[in-house]
Amino acid sequence: MRAAHGMACGALGAVLDPRPSGAPPEAWGWRGRTLGRPVGGPYGPAWLRVVHSPVNKADGKLWTGPEDAERLVPRQVPRPRLRRVRQWTQGEDAFKAELYDRVVGTTVAPGAVLAVAPSLPAAWWDRLRVTLDLLSAVRTERTVVRQAYLDRAMPRYLAFLDGPVPTTPPRWSTAHGDLHWANLAGPDLSLLDWEGWGAAPAGYDAALLHAYSLAVPETARRVRRELATVLDTDAGRFAELAVITELLQSAGRGDNLALVHPLRRRAAEVWPRTTTGV
Template identity: 60%
Template sequence: MYSEPDPDIAERMRGMHATAAAVLDATPIGSREAWGWRGRTLSRPVATASGEGWLRLVSAPADKAGGKLWEGPQEAERLMPPAVPRPHLRGRHTWTNGEHGYLAELYDRVTVPTITAHEPTLRKAPDLDDTWWDALSTALDAIVTVPSERVAVRQEYLDRAMPQYLGMEIDTKAPAWTTAHGDLHWANLTGPTLTILDWEGWGIAPAGYDAALLYSYSLLVPTTAAEARRRLGHILDTAAGRFAELVVITELLQTTTRGDNLDLEKPLRRRLSEITSAQPAVRGAGAE
């Protein structure tokens, strides 16, 4: 999704990816590389005895290698129902080398492209039919039924960040909490056939969080934003859904202070104004 990192990071990650391929009996094929943010991940298509796969390597400082993000895909493989389309996890391997820890995950290869190639934000309208939108709605409804002790969004964050980045006093108590994918943006969705990728950070979040995140990342393409709102209205057009939008707006406005998502700031603030003009939507447990 991101560009190739600095040469020293790229060289280290390519070397460790080769190590992972050897351990998992996989052979990289072709020259395609998919980089994560600042070279944190490197993924490549591979050949295996059971068919083509996708080998994803994750890197973290050795003292931070493990925990929720490390275990997310494995837990998703164990707990997510068939109504949630995602690549099957075939195998995994973890190790430490010097200052870095590594997680290698071997997945079934998904040949359908992601809707955006390099970033979460949508910049042109995708050609998605009723089947795709119905599959997404079904998947989101299925995800919320999965019991989990994993946490994607913390109440402590809402208490601290919402007043700061929304610029107002606000009831930060979510009307409800449900299980969420936690990173449902356009670079983690494939089309024209739906597959949901990247299950690192799934867990409990304010109800409606996934739909709110996808909608917010659609705001630069009003036709798709309107379509998302129409298709996911049963989630978004509720008190919980509006609160989830405020949570997502908080998070994305915070990223603008670091120089990210700058072109989303104006539409996010416009949407914030629309939501907060209806006072019940601002109060955490307001009526429908």
């Protein structure tokens, strides 16, 4: 991946920035699928991310997400602008280089699961609420979660709840789809990593951010308070159960094991107030 990043620098006329202000020297994506580094280039301070995929999977939702977002998501949704893209293959491997404007500030946390309560201004939370509202109205054929998945997975991973689990969301809307603390910047809000955005149960982003906050109860309470207009509804409670389903499933693959008990506890709290019909 580092060799591919070097090739991408050459192709896009970028050079590594040895002393970036506020940016990490490099950032790895899930299981090493992506590598991002701060660079200088034709647009000034930038962030160059390289994505890897097997050639036969280099045309799906995750591969095209950032470019689709650049075309379809309104600029009022704060995010780094995608400036240039290059793609190439090496044998069975496909690579894509994406050159973004560099975000001012830093990610709220180094990883998806929050470990320490962040100090974020009220204006950050205000803009997050507005941003999620704007994004929810974007029209797209992309999907984050499919109904067939909910029908199959929710009864299985929420079987510990008392009674049949509803699997049909009250509403669908557009979501970022991976709204965790390492994909949010501050103190000026910016949403990073637009690979997987698309349609999801309404309230999905708020529910996901809350789930990734459960290890820090103070912040989980803050999320519930700040995003109450989303989470404290039938749609929001359903979204929480859907998100909990996904994260419990991922824990079965060894991811985010520290969240298993808080997720099960939160599902038991939400379940009695869920009125969506089966």
